[in-house]
Amino acid sequence: MTVTKRTFPRFLRFFDRPSLSMQLMAVGLVITLFFVLVAILAPTFQAWGWLPNPTESLSNPIHEAPSWKHWFGTSRQGYDVFSRTLFGSQAALQVVILATTLSLIIGVPLGLVSGYLGGRLDRVLLFVMDTIYTLPGLLLSVTLAFVVGRGVLNAAIALSISYIPQYYRVVRNHTVSVKTELFIEAAQAMGADTWTVLSRYLFLNVIQSVPVLFTLNSADAILTLGGLGFLGLGLPDEVPEWGHDLKLALEALPVGIWWTTLFPGLALTLMVVGLSLLGEGLTEFVNPRLRKGIRN
Known part of the structure; x- marks a missing residue:
C-alpha cells in the first residue's frame, strides 16, 4: 500500500515542516545515540586492542599532549584520556538509566494511587514528596551518597531520591484531573475495580509527560553525577567517570595541562546538551498546543 498525504495527512505535515524545536530534538537524538554507541562499543574496541585499558596507568609517558599515539593525551596518573x-x-x-528508572518505577505508581484514591493517603504522600522536592537536588544527593557509599547502584539510589517527587507530582496532578472524566465514571459504574x-x-492517559521528564531528568542526573564524582562521592576511583577525571585534572590545569580537563568536560557538556535538546523536542511533540506549523 502506497503511503500518501491522504493516508496520514497529519503525520506527514508534521515531518514535512518540522519546527525549530523538532530540528533541535533531532540534533539531541543524534548526540544521545552517539554516546550510547560509544558506551556499547568501547569494551569491544579495547578487546580488539584499539583502546588502552582505562584503569591501567601507563608507566610512560605522563602528561603527554594529544598525539597520534594518544589522541586526547595522557594524564598525570598515566591514564589514556581518550x-x-x-x-x-x-x-x-x-548510573543515569538506573537512577531515572528507579525514580520512575516508584514515582509513577505512587502518583496514580495517590491521585485516584485521595484522602489521608494523598495528604501524607503530598507532604512527604513536597518535603523532598524542596531540598536542593545536589545537596540531597551528596548527603545520600555519604550514607549509601560509592558505587554504580549506590550512586543511582542517591540520585533517584530527588527525582521521585517529580514523577509523583506530574502523574498525581494528571490523575486528579482525568479521574473526573466521563469514561472513568462509566468504568466505575460498570463495576471496574481500582486496579482495572x-x-x-x-x-495511558496520564503517562504522556513521563518520557519528557525522563529525558530531562537524565540530563540533570549527568550533571549531578559529575558533581558527585568531582567531590569524590560518586563511583570508585578506578572507574572512569567524567566528574572524577575533572577532579584529578584540576591540579594540572594551572601548569598548562589543558587536555585532561577539556575532553572529559566537553563530553559531559555534550551529553547534557543532547539530552536537554531531546527533552525539549519531546515536550513539543507530546503537547499538541506547543506544535508550530501544523494545522488542524
Missing part, C-alpha cells in the same frame, strides 16, 4: 573519556560515557549511562481503572483507563 580511553577514559569513552568509557566515562558507559559509567554515566549506567488505574491500569486500563488512567495509566
Whole structure:
C-alpha cells in the first residue's frame, strides 16, 4: 500500500515542516545515540586492542599532549584520556538509566494511587514528596551518597531520591484531573475495580509527560553525577567517570595541562546538551498546543 498525504495527512505535515524545536530534538537524538554507541562499543574496541585499558596507568609517558599515539593525551596518573573519556560515557549511562528508572518505577505508581484514591493517603504522600522536592537536588544527593557509599547502584539510589517527587507530582496532578472524566465514571459504574481503572483507563492517559521528564531528568542526573564524582562521592576511583577525571585534572590545569580537563568536560557538556535538546523536542511533540506549523 502506497503511503500518501491522504493516508496520514497529519503525520506527514508534521515531518514535512518540522519546527525549530523538532530540528533541535533531532540534533539531541543524534548526540544521545552517539554516546550510547560509544558506551556499547568501547569494551569491544579495547578487546580488539584499539583502546588502552582505562584503569591501567601507563608507566610512560605522563602528561603527554594529544598525539597520534594518544589522541586526547595522557594524564598525570598515566591514564589514556581518550580511553577514559569513552568509557566515562558507559559509567554515566549506567548510573543515569538506573537512577531515572528507579525514580520512575516508584514515582509513577505512587502518583496514580495517590491521585485516584485521595484522602489521608494523598495528604501524607503530598507532604512527604513536597518535603523532598524542596531540598536542593545536589545537596540531597551528596548527603545520600555519604550514607549509601560509592558505587554504580549506590550512586543511582542517591540520585533517584530527588527525582521521585517529580514523577509523583506530574502523574498525581494528571490523575486528579482525568479521574473526573466521563469514561472513568462509566468504568466505575460498570463495576471496574481500582486496579482495572488505574491500569486500563488512567495509566495511558496520564503517562504522556513521563518520557519528557525522563529525558530531562537524565540530563540533570549527568550533571549531578559529575558533581558527585568531582567531590569524590560518586563511583570508585578506578572507574572512569567524567566528574572524577575533572577532579584529578584540576591540579594540572594551572601548569598548562589543558587536555585532561577539556575532553572529559566537553563530553559531559555534550551529553547534557543532547539530552536537554531531546527533552525539549519531546515536550513539543507530546503537547499538541506547543506544535508550530501544523494545522488542524
